[in-house]
Amino acid sequence: MASTKSVCVRAGTPADSAAITGLQEAGFGMRYGSDESEFRGGTFPVERSLVAVEGDRIVGHTVDRTMTITVPGDRTVRACGVSGVAVAPTHRRRGILRELYRAQHARTEADGLPLTVFTASEGTIYGRFGYEVAVLATSIAIDTRRVEFRSTTPDPGGVTLETLADSVARIREIYQRWQTVTAGAQVRPDAEWDLLFADVERHRQGATTLFVLLHADGYALYRRSRRENRDIASVRELRALTCDAHAALWRVLLGLDLVDTVEAEIAEDDPLGYLLTDPRTVRLTHRGDTLWARVMDVPAALTARTYRADLDTVVAVHDPFREAGGNFALRIRDGIAECEPTTRSPILAFDINVLGGLYFGAHRASTFAAAHRITVEDPAALRAFDAAFTTDRAPQLGWAF
Structure with missing residues (x-):
């Protein structure tokens, strides 16, 4: 497909799987757990990989899948979602990533997709290829000991504590309703749902398995942990379709027993701070990109x-x-x-x-x-x-x- 000096870019095959895994582990500084093996390749099949090869060694990689993403106006668009972008640390600054993206973009154009999107681990690399931050999010930490809701904040109730196993169908249904009205949100494939509900060890980072809060129009998934002598509830995912569902879920989260801090990632226009008497209680810990996009x-x-x-x-x-x-x-x-x-x-x-x-x-x-x-x-x-x-x-x- 393309070459740069002694390196060529070709389509991946199942025989490349082990080498691709090793390259990604080295590139992203982690190890996949044994409990993830059955899910690997489900969302991004190896047959959709592009690999940069020097001799018989894989030194670069990308993989893609076609995604359905909601755009302004509650419409959807088909887009190329790119993942697993990595170059071996021994082969940096040789133009390998550029050649991978040339091949990746040629494939996307051949597929007739008007957008390419991805989530990025670094922010300085992709502008040269025509990408820009397209979705932002804010990470927050809330000291629950200081939380007081305004007298005008509703207390709708309707939230139940459920098990993850019993909540699969309702969570998927709520997410689908939320996704269709939220720009930037993608249809979640079955393989990605399976990985979420498997709740693999690596994703916990030392915390508990997932707890589930359900409302007719929303849900929250969270974990519990203890760090620096504080009891933490970390929200893995919160989706609310209505203001009542949003308020009801946050009332439960911020009222959890034996929790000093609730951590979460919220949208740029989330009204959480306006529900509380002291908006400073919602302390911003990080603001950054969650999705990059390129118009093809x-x-x-x-x-x-x-x-x-x-x-x-x-x-x-x-x-x-x-x-x-x-x-x-x-x-x-x-x-x-x-x-x-x-x-x-x-x-x-x-x-x-x-x-x-x-x-x-x-x-x-x-x-x-x-x-x-x-x-x-x-x-x-x-x-x-x-x-x-x-x-x-x-x-x-x-x-x-």
């Missing part, structure tokens, strides 16, 4: 989602890595977009990364412009573009891959 086909991607305002403009998209750029006429009426290549002069210009950052609604066009990443001479044109791409809710990642 500008017209196909832009016409797949809906928009908040009408727009008639021409954008110049620069793609330094592939050939997806060009000048495009973008016309939006009543939320629906038409987009096609044009010879007209552009009104706004930017690298293709910017479209990935704007696509799910995590960022504002005006912010990119302030950072000199969108070129536009007419402030009114920027305001119109900004208004069209703005979304009602912050996007959220469905499941990490």
